[in-house]
Amino acid sequence: MEKLKKMILERGEIRDGNILKVDSFLNHQLDVEFLHEAGEEFYNLFKDAGVTKILTIEVSGIAIASMAALFFKVPVVFAKKSQSLNLDKDVFKGRVFSYTKNKIYDVMVSKSYLKPEDRLLILDDFLAEGNAMKGLIDMVEQSGATIVGIGAVIEKGFQEGGSYLREKGYNLKSLAIIDEMGEGYVKFRG
């Protein structure tokens, strides 16, 4: 997605530890007109996959998943990172290591919202090592639902998540793949 590449170049900041800071439009302040276009892009990529539901993970996946869902006309389910009085006790659980928060945590989805007949598109803002995706996939496997596609807004192609998922046979599409980055430069794939 050319517009996204331009936004990364103009508004992204690269920090130590392979951190790409895009919180001016993707994960703290949200440029919703851009996210709406990105949602439409995911629709164009996966519209023939028979998607019944979009699965994502709190926090930063929610906005892009919701925008895409407007085009697919399906519900979003977001995996939760902490127990709440509002959450069912009967949940699927997965484990995720967060690099940016430097901790392992459980993620949960109520069993009411993942069913064997579901055909899921999993969306998230970033794909790096794929830790969040692995936690989500684990829960989907417990539920018996089918993953018909996986999408990331930004994939860090120099980390392992993308190749891991493609080798496993998932139909993974990222709106921008960064193959290299460093102080003052970003090199995109393709």
Add this chain to the structure above:
Amino acid sequence: MEKLKKMILERGEIRDGNILKVDSFLNHQLDVEFLHEAGEEFYNLFKDAGVTKILTIEVSGIAIASMAALFFKVPVVFAKKSQSLNLDKDVFKGRVFSYTKNKIYDVMVSKSYLKPEDRLLILDDFLAEGNAMKGLIDMVEQSGATIVGIGAVIEKGFQEGGSYLREKGYNLKSLAIIDEMGEGYVKFRG
């Protein structure tokens, strides 16, 4: 909003401790077509207020804030509940007590995204005691921005948040106000 009242009656569940569980459409599974309509409703209520930005708080405020922002054509900023490597060190901080999680936590917004010239609409999924709102308002006051409106999808009118905010003079609009609820019944205001 009549459609919302109908959804609460048909799909909500009342639990011990004044918990209204609406996670089938508002805060775990998201009915995005409904949220889009609710976003338009907020637009109709606040379109003349000169809103420059919508402020909300992770997690459950993000989807409704994003949908409303599509109509206002302004960015969303969501306050974060935990420190992350991606977050600026230079932040406004507020304190929030969460009833559903039974703990106090800090919320943060990067100083880059709240400016004295901003005219903010604050949106959230629920308004009960108003603890999250108080934390957000505290940060806005630190920033010097103006709050031109506050909106909640569901207000628990039997708790103190709504009357507190109205007495303070805020232009608060809730899409549904529940004055009483108990096993098997919900009584709406108006």
